[in-house]
Amino acid sequence: xxFTWFNLMPWPYLPDDFREKHRSxxxxxxxxxxxxxxxxxxxNSYMDMLEYAGTMGFDGIGVxxxxxxxxxxxxxxxxIAAGLARRTSDVGLVVLGNSIALYNPPVRVAEEFAMxxxxxGGRLVAGFPVGTSMDTNYCYGQIPALTRExxxxxxxxxxxxxxxxxxxxxxxxxxxxxxxxIWPRPIQDPPPIHIPGGGSVETYDFCIDxxxxxxYLSFSGYIRAKALMQGYWDRVAERNAPDxxxxxxxxxxxxxxxxxxxxxxxxxxxxxxxFYNRCLHVYGGFADxxxxxxxxxIQTGALSQxxxxxxxxxxLTWKDLTEQGHVxxxxxxxxxxxxxxxxxxxxVGNIFCLMHVGNMPMxxxxxxxxxxxxxVMPHLRDMFPDYKDDNRFWCKPLKKQAKPGSLPAExxxxxxxxxxx
Amino acid sequence: xxxxxxxxxxxxxxxxxxxxxEPLVFLHGAGGITAExxxxxxxxxxxxxxxxxxxxxxDSEECGELREMLDITLHTWDVIDALGLKDxxxxxxxxxxxxxxxxxxIAPNDVSRLGLxxxxxxxxxxxxxxxxxxxxxxxxxxxxxxxxxxxxxxxTAGVALDDPEWLKGFxxxxxxxxxxxxxxxxxxxxRGLSQRLYRLKAKTVxxxxxxxxxxxxxxxxxWKKAINGAELVSIPEAGHLMTLEKPEHVAKAISKLG
Numbered sequence: 001x002x003f004t005w006f007n008l009m010p011w012p013y014l015p016d017d018f019r020e021k022h023r024s025x026x027x028x029x030x031x032x033x034x035x036x037x038x039x040x041x042x043x044n045s046y047m048d049m050l051e052y053a054g055t056m057g058f059d060g061i062g063v064x065x066x067x068x069x070x071x072x073x074x075x076x077x078x079x080i081a082a083g084l085a086r087r088t089s090d091v092g093l094v095v096l097g098n099s100i101a102l103y104n105p106p107v108r109v110a111e112e113f114a115m116x117x118x119x120x121g122g123r124l125v126a127g128f129p130v131g132t133s134m135d136t137n138y139c140y141g142q143i144p145a146l147t148r149e150x151x152x153x154x155x156x157x158x159x160x161x162x163x164x165x166x167x168x169x170x171x172x173x174x175x176x177x178x179x180x181x182i183w184p185r186p187i188q189d190p191p192p193i194h195i196p197g198g199g200s201v202e203t204y205d206f207c208i209d210x211x212x213x214x215x216y217l218s219f220s221g222y223i224r225a226k227a228l229m230q231g232y233w234d235r236v237a238e239r240n241a242p243d244x245x246x247x248x249x250x251x252x253x254x255x256x257x258x259x260x261x262x263x264x265x266x267x268x269x270x271x272x273x274x275f276y277n278r279c280l281h282v283y284g285g286f287a288d289x290x291x292x293x294x295x296x297x298i299q300t301g302a303l304s305q306x307x308x309x310x311x312x313x314x315x316l317t318w319k320d321l322t323e324q325g326h327v328x329x330x331x332x333x334x335x336x337x338x339x340x341x342x343x344x345x346x347x348v349g350n351i352f353c354l355m356h357v358g359n360m361p362m363x364x365x366x367x368x369x370x371x372x373x374x375x376v377m378p379h380l381r382d383m384f385p386d387y388k389d390d391n392r393f394w395c396k397p398l399k400k401q402a403k404p405g406s407l408p409a410e411x412x413x414x415x416x417x418x419x420x421x
Numbered sequence: 422x423x424x425x426x427x428x429x430x431x432x433x434x435x436x437x438x439x440x441x442x443e444p445l446v447f448l449h450g451a452g453g454i455t456a457e458x459x460x461x462x463x464x465x466x467x468x469x470x471x472x473x474x475x476x477x478x479x480d481s482e483e484c485g486e487l488r489e490m491l492d493i494t495l496h497t498w499d500v501i502d503a504l505g506l507k508d509x510x511x512x513x514x515x516x517x518x519x520x521x522x523x524x525x526x527i528a529p530n531d532v533s534r535l536g537l538x539x540x541x542x543x544x545x546x547x548x549x550x551x552x553x554x555x556x557x558x559x560x561x562x563x564x565x566x567x568x569x570x571x572x573x574x575x576x577t578a579g580v581a582l583d584d585p586e587w588l589k590g591f592x593x594x595x596x597x598x599x600x601x602x603x604x605x606x607x608x609x610x611x612r613g614l615s616q617r618l619y620r621l622k623a624k625t626v627x628x629x630x631x632x633x634x635x636x637x638x639x640x641x642x643x644w645k646k647a648i649n650g651a652e653l654v655s656i657p658e659a660g661h662l663m664t665l666e667k668p669e670h671v672a673k674a675i676s677k678l679g
Contacts, residue, residue, distance in 0.1 A: 027555075137554075137608070138555060138608070141607075141608045143603055143604055143607050144607060145600040145601065145603055146488060146604065285555040285557050289554055289603065289607070290554065290596045290599035291596055291601070291604075295483075295596055295597065298592050299593060
């Protein structure tokens with residue numbers, strides 16, 4: 001199993017009446033709710049938390065990209081990942097990912113990921129999302145019906161930029177480049193690639209054909225994800241993929257651990273409520289620009305992955321959220337049992353653990369993280385013994401990595417000029 | 422009106438044909454058009470009307486090859502060629518007006534009479550056009566109609582949101598149609614037309630609803646200024662979908678083209 005401690009980086013100061021007074025947490029969220037001075041503390045404590053998780057035995061620490069979004073203040077995950085690369089060691093840096101259709105030209109992603117891979121000593125796990133409609137279309141102005149074609153071209157260009165040892169010309173529809181020749185190149189050839197998807201058949205096939213891991217990043221939990229993930233595994237079988245390795249798939253799950261089930265509710269319910277009520281308050285008009293999803297995907301019956309439950313999240317109580325699996329919460333034993341259900345039920349080898357929830361303060365987040373790392377994770381390590389050597393979907397760091405603090409002592413520098421400096 | 426199909430180099434094109442008189446080609450707006458459209462019926466009283474559907478609209482085939490303004494402009498010329506028409510009266514509503522104006526700018530010697538009904542295609546920073554791509558269906562009547570109540574009744578006829586099959590059909594149609602419209606209207610409906618309008622040689626009639634809340638009447642004046650000799654006809658108590666609200670008035674304005 002590969003466990004990644006993941007932080008969406010929500011803004012923790014959305015007001016109590018956010019739902020009533022504001023129409024959306026995303027795209028046209030009121031900028032007056034953002035306080036840059038407070039953001040200084042927020043970013044630094046979130047990065048501290050990621051670094052802490054990096055010391056607790058997780059396989060990876062994860063970041064992602066959103067724009068104009070009150071629950072994800074990371075328009076550039078690469079900036080955060082660069083900071084983490086310097087302050088962590090051994091743990092995978094899961095950047096899930098860069099919305100490659102948004103970069104002009106997309107070789108920028110090839111370059112920045114190569115930098116991250118070199119700085120971190122080969123610890124990058126790369127993600128290439130199409131990007132949500134909110135981010136890609138409404139915030140970044142991409143034409144919905146052309147987004148996927150542009151994404152595909154960006155992907156092909158990045159892969160070739162990483163692998164072709166010679167300068168080449170790229171005469172694409174969306175990119176014209178006469179001299180593609182990126183410096184630096186990534187350590188990993190190529191870094192493992194995870195593709196976040198929301199149930200489209202095209203994305204299933206894209207992952208299967210390229211040996212990429214398919215990630216379902218939902219906030220509605222493992223029980224509701226069953227049909228979608230089954231669709232993926234059916235497709236894996238239909239396309240005669242060489243194996244059904246669980247590492248071909250990943251799943252994001254909100255997890256809260258305490259000493260007892262009751263304690264979990266007492267400690268975490270207000271933060272879970274903050275997330276589902278305020279952070280997921282997205283105006284319906286931004287959910288799915290017409291043309292963004294393919295006709296085939298709509299016809300398979302999938303509503304937008306951002307479509308809320310029929311009565312909305314606001315009507316869901318702690319009991320509803322935990323029983324329906326949106327959130328896995330409780331004592332280490334409760335969480336272990338439910339995680340087993342998730343892992344077996346969905347056949348997923350990569351878990352993106354959403355352990356910071358809404359406006360959760362750092363002490364509670366550390367408590368939950370520590371309990372998960374020490375009392376849950378070890379019991380879940382060997383869920384798939386048949387595939388324990390399947391490293392195709394994970395980073396392969398250098399055996400000996402450079403560490404910060406490599407400079408010589410000042411007196412050694414002085415010795416260069418006879419000790420007279 | 423009779424539904425027919427004509428083959429063009431890229432894709433078979435669905436069109437409605439009816440009426441007798443001089444040939445007139447009508448290009449619909451982003452919402453599409455049906456054979457029962459009251460404005461087509463009005464036009465057909467005086468003209469031989471051809472109303473082609475943009476690929477993806479109604480039951481017509483989609484066309485991935487059409488990606489940008491130039492593709493769509495030339496495609497629509499292909500349609501006119503395929504129909505065997507030469508210099509028909511060219512009329513367009515909203516998005517269709519944008520396409521018609523582009524066609525006239527790119528081939529000014531082939532369009533001598535042009536009718537533009539509250540066309541899209543210009544952008545005024547002081548009057549940002551509401552983002553129809555970010556509106557929920559129930560929000561649309563308020564910007565599309567002068568008489569919002571009547572417009573709502575028109576738009577909600579046959580709607581069955583609690584029927585999953587109906588909903589799927591609606592989402593598919595919306596993705597096909599508005600996905601196509603988005604290629605020239607999203608996220609800002611300006612593809613540089615303002616710098617090409619000087620090329621127009623056609624006798625041009627602009628028709629605008631006084632109550633247009635989508636592309637407000639300030640745009641009517643911008644268009645009139647940009648097209649040499651254009652005549653502006655204002656229709657009182659009419660909104661953006663005035664071809665539905667005031668079909669006789671709009672058809673009368675178009676008849677000024679001859």
